[in-house]
Amino acid sequence: MMLKIILGLIVVLVIVYICCGFRIVPQNNEGLIETLGKYSKTVKAGFIFVWPLFQRIRKVPLALQPLEISKYSIITKDNAEITTSLTLNYLVTDSYRYFYNNTDSVESMVQLIRGHLRDIIGRMDLNSALGSTKEINDQLFTATGDLTDIYGIKVVRVNVDELLPSPEIQRAMDKQLTADREKTAAIAKAEGEARTIEMTTKAKNDALVATAKANAEAVKTQADADAYRVQKMEEALSHAGEGYFRNQSLDSFNQLAQGPNNLVVVDKDDMTNLGKIPAVKKVWDESGK
Structure with a gap:
């Protein structure tokens, strides 16, 4: 009887042991199987079995993940201090490298990106850096694309969100702008x-x-x-006869005789010419009308 009880307990323990070995690896994940602390194999997503106490599974997500790198200071070529922050998207391409080749692959990737960003901006002066965000993004993506492969990571996108001068420089720029x-x-x-x-x-x-x-x-x-x-x-005078001028002469003498100064001494031959004076005036007045 005691033997049957012991056998029954052994069967129950075996069933419990086997049931504890079943695991589920979610979609977009890989499982790293370790046997007695040593890497054994990589399994895909799904229902798997590991030997409890002897084996363990480490799940590594393969989905695209966002990451924000907080603000930090960079010195430009002309010794101006600017603060920058950036965001990026990455995914794990090799779960073995990601987990075993580095104690913290994500932090190593962040340090690598920061170093390259300092190098890129450090070769620019302040004005060039502030106006070349797109060029900085392109250079940074090119520089870090292949280097992160040693961590089993691929950077899909990297973007510098802001480049801010120090408050002192900002005040100087505002004054210059004004x-x-x-x-x-x-x-x-x-x-x-x-x-x-x-x-x-x-x-x-x-x-x-x-x-x-x-x-x-x-x-x-x-x-x-x-x-x-x-x-x-002149045309009118040229057509006037001698009689007309004689009459004008008599009228002129009559007018002179009626005035206060009525003494005129002229040659007898010039008396006829005297008559031309009022005739000229008359013709002039009529032509003026």
Whole structure:
């Protein structure tokens, strides 16, 4: 009876022992089997069996994982201090290397990326670094792509999220930016005033030229009119007879006789010419009308 009980206990213990050896490796994971502390084999996702107490399984995730690298300081080529932070995505490509070749493969990868980022930015001056985020990302991805393979890791994407100058440099940059804006505004104002003066001067010159042209045209028109009147007067006098001038002479003497100064001494041959004076005036007045 006692023997049966002992055998029954042994069977139960064996069943419990075997049941404790069944394991499940989730999807997107690999299992590393260790026998008595030594790597034995790699198993894929699924239902597996290990010998309890003699074997153990270590699960390694293979899915893409994000990682944020906190802010840290970097010195640029011109000795300016900037603070940077970046994010990346990586996945495990070799679970054996990932787990056994390094005590902390992720931390080693982070240190490697930080070192390359310091080297890249350290060869740039401040202005170049602040304006070349895309170029920095490309260089960093190229530099770390193959080196992380020794850790069984592949970096899929790396991105520098921010590059911030130190507060002292930021204040100096703000002052410089303000000075540049004020300088630009002053130049624009001066150019505007110069343009206004130029346009005003041009307008005044154009007005003076227009006035001078108008005056010249008026003088020319007046001269043409006077020349025309003289021509008409000469034509009218050339057709006037001697009798007309004699009558004009008598009228002239009559007018002189009626005035306070009525003494005129002329040669008898010039008396007829005296009559031409009012005749000329009359013709001139009529041509002016």
